[in-house]
Amino acid sequence: MAEQISVSQISKYIGQEVTIKGWVYNRTDKGKLCFLLVRDGSGFIQCVAFKGDLQPETFDLLTHLPQESAVIVTGAVREDKRAPGIPGGYELGVKQIEIVQEAGLDYPMSLKDHGPDFALDHRHLWIRMQSQWAILRVRAVVMAATRAWLDSNGFFEMSAPILTPAAAEGTTTLFETEYFDEGKAYLAQTGQLYNEANIFAFGKVYCFGPTFRAEKSKTRRHLTEFWMLEPEIAFCDLGGLMEVEEGLITHIAQTVLRDCAAELKFLGRDVSKLENVTGAFPRMSYDDAAKYLIDLYEKETDSERKELLKFEWGMDFGAPHEAELTKLHDKPLFVYGYPSAVKAFYMEPWPGRPEVCKSVDLLAPEGYGEICGGSERISDHDALLARIHKEGLPEEAFKWYLELRKYGSVPHSGFGMGVERVVAWICGIEHIREAIPFPRTIKRVYP
């Protein structure tokens, strides 16, 4: 009885007879020779059958196997540079094949390109394709690396509620639902306020889960449901926060480089760009960034681009501005000290400059833009209350949040990291809808 193995472990079994359980990804007949590219979830491997090695009826069955048929293949592993697959370079000489299910002939996914509408309508099948498989494997490693780094650096995962009573960040649009006799409840757009309660019990915490924004954003950087990591740290200032982000992002990038080499290679990612993601990241003040952007705007001669680059102090960066800033470095870039007016109400003002707050965004290189946004939080009760009033937020809804400032308040900081944006950047893909198994966009809740 041959040992059942996974394709990802194939290199350890050269010369041995093994069994692989999976699905036919592609088939090529060549007369007395038949190639099956079989995927098993862990990778893709070429299985080669010679007519002379098998019963005639078995070989005939093989050459008529529809794409996506479920199979159990047994054969000897050998190294062959010609063999395609992920990792590739190994193949199985078929000795025996059992067909678990012969797939229907009308499988709609082609190995060639699909348009976004068709691909997304068939997302339940699209995820089987090599490109999507590779991206989602990277996503899983990004998420595991995120938890691993935080867990080994003294953080505790504290799940935040998804059904929440009110807007956390004011103006942003919320998904609304009926909640028994209590009136309306809303899908969480952040777990941060709950994290701030948790740090006073656990010191360093994070929540990691789906968040929801009913914004009508229709760009390659937006989903209505996306996964966000939100660490929050007691006794931590803005500088300390940036060190945490550096440590985490470095660990994520280096872990993916180590564990997803085959996936990155398949995606055609230039890994030298990711190898740069280590150590201290460059830091730039909002003031300096604004000067740079204004200069760029004034020098731009193309009228269309000039309109996009339009900038003055006090504005938040648009995607074109972020792209320009990230071109300055080959590492992620911190931009800190944004105008308070464009940031959330809970951010600590800069000492001596109340128009600026102790916030920091982390911009991914190569034009990918914001992947993390965070700040030092207001720790003083009266200052926070004043900000709530100024923003016109309902004081009653923030009663418990304000109370945190009465019993042992300390300087504290936190940030949010958009998982899909990180995955899109690491994989080098165009659109974050491919960085989540089943994307939710303004125009799509199916499948």
Next chain:
RNA sequence: UCCUCGAUAGCUCAAUCGGCAGAGCGAGCGGCUGUUAACCGCUAGGUUCCAGGUUCGAGACCUGGUCGAGGAGCCA
């Protein structure tokens, strides 16, 4: 909410000035002992997004609509 672009075979697309609805892939059959999204031959496959209009004649032009994509704003 605004701007731009698009919708033709299962998929990706072509169709010149308004004049017979086309190709590649996929599917079926046949051929080939090293294919890499194989290749070669044959076969099947169409409500040209919908509703009107102009015209001898509309996939193409006009009006209205539907759906999608990219971007802006907002944000992670």
